[in-house]
Amino acid sequence: MYAKAVPTLAGIVFVIACAVAIALRTPPALACGPAVEVAYTEAAPIDFFAIENRSVNGWILIALTIDLDESRGRLIFDTAPDGAGFNVWGPFQALSDPAVLITSPDVADGDTMITLGFQGLAGGQVFQFGIDMDDRLTDSIMGPTIIDGAEIEGANVRALLATPEGDTVPGEGRFNRNGRAILNTGLCV
Secondary structure: OOOOOOOOHHHHHHHHHHHHHHHHOOOOOOOOOOEEEEEEEOOOOOEEEEEEEOOOOOOEEEEEEEEOOOOOOOOEEOOOOOOOOOOOOOOOEEOOOHHHEOOOOOOOOOOOEEEEEEEEEEOOOEEEEEEOEEOOOOOOOOOOOOOOHHHHOOOEEEEEEEOOOOOEEEEEEEOOOOOEEEEEOOOOO
16 A cells, blocks of 8 residues: 655645746855856847845955856957957946946957956945957857857856955856856855
């Protein structure tokens, strides 16, 4: 004989919570410590990045670097006409309050790296910027000017965060095929 399974209230609540999280496609909750999420969105004439400090307990984001060298699409920043990229180009543009930046980054046409220095991006704050990117694939499905999430996959993101006491801690992550990178420091506070 088989035992009859009787669902508990806790089990039912857990299943419903999981279903809602999957349906809403919310990012996973962070158990503790500093964390930063970087999201990429393809658009024209420039592409968009959103950097969110998802840290708790007073952690401040002070620097962030996006390094495209290991991206599947062999991506570059296309910041000038008649340069390394194709057709449409667009230099760095702060789409959030540029006052949070120490200086506006200098990104040359064809560069694969951008570094942003922040006055201090506190937990819960988001900084958005636009810049054009192109791929360097010979068999790009959508052409070199349209970047899908799979082409940014593998690109590295590094961050430097400051504790409430002023100590600095590095964090790193990689973009996934959905154009998202979640950086963790491995610290729980």
